[in-house]
Amino acid sequence: MSETKPRFTALITGASSGIGRDYARYLAARDYDLVLTARRTERLEELAKELKTAFGSKVTVLPMDLIDPAAPAQLATAIKRRRLKIDYLVNNAGYEVVGRYEKAPWQAQADMIQVMVTAVAQLCHIFAPLMAEGGHGRIVNIASVAAFLPGTPSRTLYAPVKAFVLRLSQSLALEFKSRGVNVIAVCPGFTWSEFHDVAGTRNAMNKMPGFVWLEGPRVVNDAHVAVENGKGAVVINGLLYRALVFCFNVLPDNLMNWMSGSDRGNAVKKPAAQNPARAKAKK
Numbered sequence: 001m002s003e004t005k006p007r008f009t010a011l012i013t014g015a016s017s018g019i020g021r022d023y024a025r026y027l028a029a030r031d032y033d034l035v036l037t038a039r040r041t042e043r044l045e046e047l048a049k050e051l052k053t054a055f056g057s058k059v060t061v062l063p064m065d066l067i068d069p070a071a072p073a074q075l076a077t078a079i080k081r082r083r084l085k086i087d088y089l090v091n092n093a094g095y096e097v098v099g100r101y102e103k104a105p106w107q108a109q110a111d112m113i114q115v116m117v118t119a120v121a122q123l124c125h126i127f128a129p130l131m132a133e134g135g136h137g138r139i140v141n142i143a144s145v146a147a148f149l150p151g152t153p154s155r156t157l158y159a160p161v162k163a164f165v166l167r168l169s170q171s172l173a174l175e176f177k178s179r180g181v182n183v184i185a186v187c188p189g190f191t192w193s194e195f196h197d198v199a200g201t202r203n204a205m206n207k208m209p210g211f212v213w214l215e216g217p218r219v220v221n222d223a224h225v226a227v228e229n230g231k232g233a234v235v236i237n238g239l240l241y242r243a244l245v246f247c248f249n250v251l252p253d254n255l256m257n258w259m260s261g262s263d264r265g266n267a268v269k270k271p272a273a274q275n276p277a278r279a280k281a282k283k
């Protein structure tokens with residue numbers, strides 16, 4: 001008698017476009033049921049319909065705005081009420097705030113921390129122990145190669161936020177591995193999605209050469225293979241980005257900061273009069 005394989009359920013945040021939507025398609029094609037969340041309900045409903053028709057997946061749509069600090073707990077309650085068990089969590093929702101730090105209102109910066117730090121940490125805090133109780137679970141946190149940069153001027157919080165996601169994932173991987181829960185941080189480089197349209201940087205991004213761009217399904221495949229195999233907590237997509245991260249790791253932070261510093265021109269120069277060498281040369 002053949003045993004029926006249990007159907008796992010994955011919760012994906014930011015499933016209405018880009019990497020999150022690709023993740024939903026990838027897992028549905030591998031017999032997962034899904035809980036999809038993001039703000040754009042129609043997009044999620046459309047995707048749910050597509051995946052039910054194509055793969056027979058059970059797809060639950062729970063629209064949420066993760067800017068709301070109550071959203072992660074509300075999500076967990078809505079999932080519990082439907083008697084669903086989350087076996088696989090993809091913390092993917094994200095965006096960047098472009099421009100000098102003080103130019104955006106504090107609320108915009110605080111919202112970014114809420115969506116990309118607090119909600120990620122809270123969803124792990126809710127679901128990782130529940131997965132551990134059952135002895136099986138997968139958590140994929142979407143970080144970025146920016147996590148390895150000492151700073152991202154004019155996208156001020158992006159590198160710090162992604163570095164947090166990277167380190168959180170590494171800590172959780174160590175805490176939960178022995179209980180059957182594999183946790184990874186995925187660090188893509190530039191990836192085709194709506195990310196740069198939302199940020200308003202598409203025109204500048206279009207000037208980047210084609211070879212730097214990753215396809216969403218490839219990022220997802222790398223992530224799924226790595227989280228299933230459970231051997232390392234960090235995934236960097238592609239040889240180019242692995243080489244770059246190697247360089248980021250060996251170069252001193254101050255040198256990297258100087259190299260990426262769009263604010264170099266704003267360094268306060270000593271007037272010639274206060275600089276004896278230059279004052280002498282001027283005579």
Ligand SMILES: NC(=O)c1ccc[n+]([C@@H]2O[C@H](COP(=O)([O-])OP(=O)(O)OC[C@H]3O[C@@H](n4cnc5c(N)ncnc54)[C@H](OP(=O)(O)O)[C@@H]3O)[C@@H](O)[C@H]2O)c1
Nearest residue numbers: 014016017018019038039040066093094190191193194195
């Ligand atoms: N694209 C890249 O080059 C790149 C590179 C490295 C890392 N990443 C990371 O990859 C992840 C996915 O981004 P993407 O490239 O797929 O971009 P995307 O196409 O713009 O998708 C972002 C997703 O996040 C959701 N989202 C944004 N704000 C939200 C909020 N307040 N509440 C709930 N959901 C929210 C969006 O849904 P709604 O608008 O419907 O809410 C959307 O589904 C992000 O964490 C990003 O930092 C992207």
